[in-house]
Amino acid sequence: MVPPGDGAADEAFERLVVPELDVLMRVARSLSGNTADAEDLVQETLLRAYRSIERFDGRYPRAWLLTIMRNANINRARRRRPQLQRDPDTAPEEVADDGRSAEDDVVDPVLDAALDDALAALPLVYRRAVELVDMAGLSYREAAEALGVRQGTVMSRLHRGRQRLRERLAATGLEGDRT
Amino acid sequence: MTRLIRRRVPDHLSCRQVAKVLQTHLDGELDDETASAVAEHLEMCRRCGLEAATYIELKEALARRAAPVPTASLERLRSFVAELDAHGAE
Numbered sequence: 001m002v003p004p005g006d007g008a009a010d011e012a013f014e015r016l017v018v019p020e021l022d023v024l025m026r027v028a029r030s031l032s033g034n035t036a037d038a039e040d041l042v043q044e045t046l047l048r049a050y051r052s053i054e055r056f057d058g059r060y061p062r063a064w065l066l067t068i069m070r071n072a073n074i075n076r077a078r079r080r081r082p083q084l085q086r087d088p089d090t091a092p093e094e095v096a097d098d099g100r101s102a103e104d105d106v107v108d109p110v111l112d113a114a115l116d117d118a119l120a121a122l123p124l125v126y127r128r129a130v131e132l133v134d135m136a137g138l139s140y141r142e143a144a145e146a147l148g149v150r151q152g153t154v155m156s157r158l159h160r161g162r163q164r165l166r167e168r169l170a171a172t173g174l175e176g177d178r179t
Numbered sequence: 180m181t182r183l184i185r186r187r188v189p190d191h192l193s194c195r196q197v198a199k200v201l202q203t204h205l206d207g208e209l210d211d212e213t214a215s216a217v218a219e220h221l222e223m224c225r226r227c228g229l230e231a232a233t234y235i236e237l238k239e240a241l242a243r244r245a246a247p248v249p250t251a252s253l254e255r256l257r258s259f260v261a262e263l264d265a266h267g268a269e
Contacts, residue, residue, distance in 0.1 A: 014260055021256045025248040039252050043259055050263045115240050133206065134238050135245035140208050159202045162237060169237075 013053055016061040017046060024065060026136035027146050030128055031073050041076060045069040066138075066145040111169075118168040126161030133158050192220045197227050205234050
């Protein structure tokens with residue numbers, strides 16, 4: 001890769017990262033717990049990626065970015081960084097806006113509310129695996145990159161997490177008692 | 180990227196064998212050979228078919244709960260990338 005600052009490299013950087021912004025935000029939301037911190041984490045990830053693009057071989061940009069995000073998140077847990085680019089005048093409204101429309105909430109409100117409770121009750125390691133694969137759409141391998149664990153660990157956390165969700169939903173009479 | 184989980188596939192899978200790989204199958208992470216053996220079993224076995232339907236329903240409900248990323252966030256991040264390109268990382 002050409003070093004940053006070069007026009008061609010900048011174009012390559014933009015082409016690599018822009019298609020991944022949505023998934024990066026979804027993963028960051030799972031890792032940080034809210035949209036505002038997620039956006040800061042993605043910005044930190046992009047900055048680190050930009051600085052290290054010379055060392056990137058151009059293959060699997062998503063896996064590369066997820067690994068950078070994992071490391072950035074570990075550092076963030078050690079020290080809070082100043083916000084990079086958010087406009088303080090607009091931030092509070094947007095934090096409250098999770099992007100969900102009223103329509104999204106009427107598909108099956110009872111099941112969805114029960115699912116929210118069940119998710120909140122899951123141990124964090126299970127919840128993250130479920131969020132990354134079922135809600136952010138990552139593959140097992142990508143989730144393993146994001147969490148810094150082996151693929152088999154992702155599988156076992158994910159499968160146990162879903163099993164627990166089923167049990168909890170079955171206990172509320174909503175799911176899992178079909179047979 | 181090799182992400183498919185390879186397993187030895189007998190001609191016909193038992194319910195117990197299917198149960199072990201069912202979630203991996205529904206996640207699309209099984210190799211083609213195992214996936215088609217599992218699919219064949221699910222066609223014929225009502226109990227495993229219902230088990231699969233339950234997990235599919237759960238996965239769909241979870242996907243529905245995934246809030247979209249706010250457009251304003253994505254716009255700010257795109258601007259951030261453009262800013263990096265224009266001025267570098269200083």
